[in-house]
Amino acid sequence: MRLIATLTVLFLGSPLWAAAWRADIDAATERANGTVVELRHYFHANPELGNREFNTAKKIAARLRELGFDDIEEGVAHTGVVAILKGGLPGPTVALRADMDGLPVTEQTGLPFASKVTTEWQGEETGVMHACGHDAHMAILLGAADVLASMRDQIPGNVKFICQPADEGPPEGEEGGAELMKKEGVLGGENVPGAIFGLHVFPEVAGVIFYKSEGFLAAADGLSIRVRGVQTHGSMPWRGVDPIAASAQIINSLQTIVSRQVDISQAPAVVTIGSIEGGNRGNIIPDEVRMTGTIRTLDLAMREQVHARIIKTAELVAESFGAVAEVEIDEGYPVTMNNTALTAQMAEELDRVSRGGKAIVVKPIMGAEDFSFFANEIPGLFFGLGVAADDNAQGESAPNHSPYFYVNDAALPHGVRALSSLALAWLHAQ
Numbered sequence: 001m002r003l004i005a006t007l008t009v010l011f012l013g014s015p016l017w018a019a020a021w022r023a024d025i026d027a028a029t030e031r032a033n034g035t036v037v038e039l040r041h042y043f044h045a046n047p048e049l050g051n052r053e054f055n056t057a058k059k060i061a062a063r064l065r066e067l068g069f070d071d072i073e074e075g076v077a078h079t080g081v082v083a084i085l086k087g088g089l090p091g092p093t094v095a096l097r098a099d100m101d102g103l104p105v106t107e108q109t110g111l112p113f114a115s116k117v118t119t120e121w122q123g124e125e126t127g128v129m130h131a132c133g134h135d136a137h138m139a140i141l142l143g144a145a146d147v148l149a150s151m152r153d154q155i156p157g158n159v160k161f162i163c164q165p166a167d168e169g170p171p172e173g174e175e176g177g178a179e180l181m182k183k184e185g186v187l188g189g190e191n192v193p194g195a196i197f198g199l200h201v202f203p204e205v206a207g208v209i210f211y212k213s214e215g216f217l218a219a220a221d222g223l224s225i226r227v228r229g230v231q232t233h234g235s236m237p238w239r240g241v242d243p244i245a246a247s248a249q250i251i252n253s254l255q256t257i258v259s260r261q262v263d264i265s266q267a268p269a270v271v272t273i274g275s276i277e278g279g280n281r282g283n284i285i286p287d288e289v290r291m292t293g294t295i296r297t298l299d300l301a302m303r304e305q306v307h308a309r310i311i312k313t314a315e316l317v318a319e320s321f322g323a324v325a326e327v328e329i330d331e332g333y334p335v336t337m338n339n340t341a342l343t344a345q346m347a348e349e350l351d352r353v354s355r356g357g358k359a360i361v362v363k364p365i366m367g368a369e370d371f372s373f374f375a376n377e378i379p380g381l382f383f384g385l386g387v388a389a390d391d392n393a394q395g396e397s398a399p400n401h402s403p404y405f406y407v408n409d410a411a412l413p414h415g416v417r418a419l420s421s422l423a424l425a426w427l428h429a430q
């Protein structure tokens, strides 16, 4: 029994047949790297906002055609591109996903391929930048398409490449992103994927891969609160109801939800008020204050508990002032859940392709990803890839969404090897 167990572990751990395709992936990644870097710089210099990735989509589709894909669907969920690589051997389908959108950020990196693109965003002229690294995600995905296409004959099944618009959220009043792609049947049809893989770049050591099983990224819900009072002269607050004083109290009380009312020893949570607006001059107490914020949780029960407490706190604190609070919670992205069995099964691949030969298991990250909509439907594994500049000390690099966000090209081949290896390892394991 013991011997058999050991043999099984050995077989699963490093089967002989795996050595060949792994070596092929590594060689093909090296060959593809020049193009991957070029594509990354192209996407970086030409960013587009969510649901407006028209040129980006064209570039992706053109590259996939160059690689010999003949099954390319464009215009999915507005600007998404979905393509299937049919392997030479029969087998199931696995999906790889990258997001395509840039952000309304004016780039300050000073790189030779820095974005000079501007556009109108919510009525104002703004720069556009790939400040979240989705340029790297697309280049890496196309790198994996290149690598796997060159090994087509040995692939036991199909690989579905999903280029997804609007991860950062569609413009107001529009649908978009992974949720809309799902609605449009991306995970259905003729080739239903049995698993999906994706990655996100972060300003950590370049080439290092990090992940965790189960809740990896948080659920993100939007919060807006309208506090209604009664307008009066600033010198006579007793003649009205002051929504500004009520709002100050509401904000402070909201901060006791995470610190005092939920069990944060089980999972972290965040409640942030990020904008507040009310009044127009110092001697008028206005009739209304509006606040918006974000709620991050990693556990479904806690998510519901935090929502209920926010509503109760805002409403009752306002009432104690004689004001009225109207709370709206806009359920956003679910928790990005990494399938336990799939994560355990793929740990060895992630180790192999990570810089230093060992991927790092981390604590959850409070950012959110709409990859979660896919991973709620089929087993998914989403992981992080470090892209910081080589000479930056830990914690010194600009964060995602900063106008100084930087992607180190040296990290790209680690991403290409990761996505290619995960797809092939999964197909071989079926």
Ligand SMILES: [Zn+2]
Pocket: 132, 168, 400, 401
């Ligand atoms: Zn982002």
Ligand SMILES: [Zn+2]
Pocket: 132, 133, 134, 167, 200
């Ligand atoms: Zn992002």
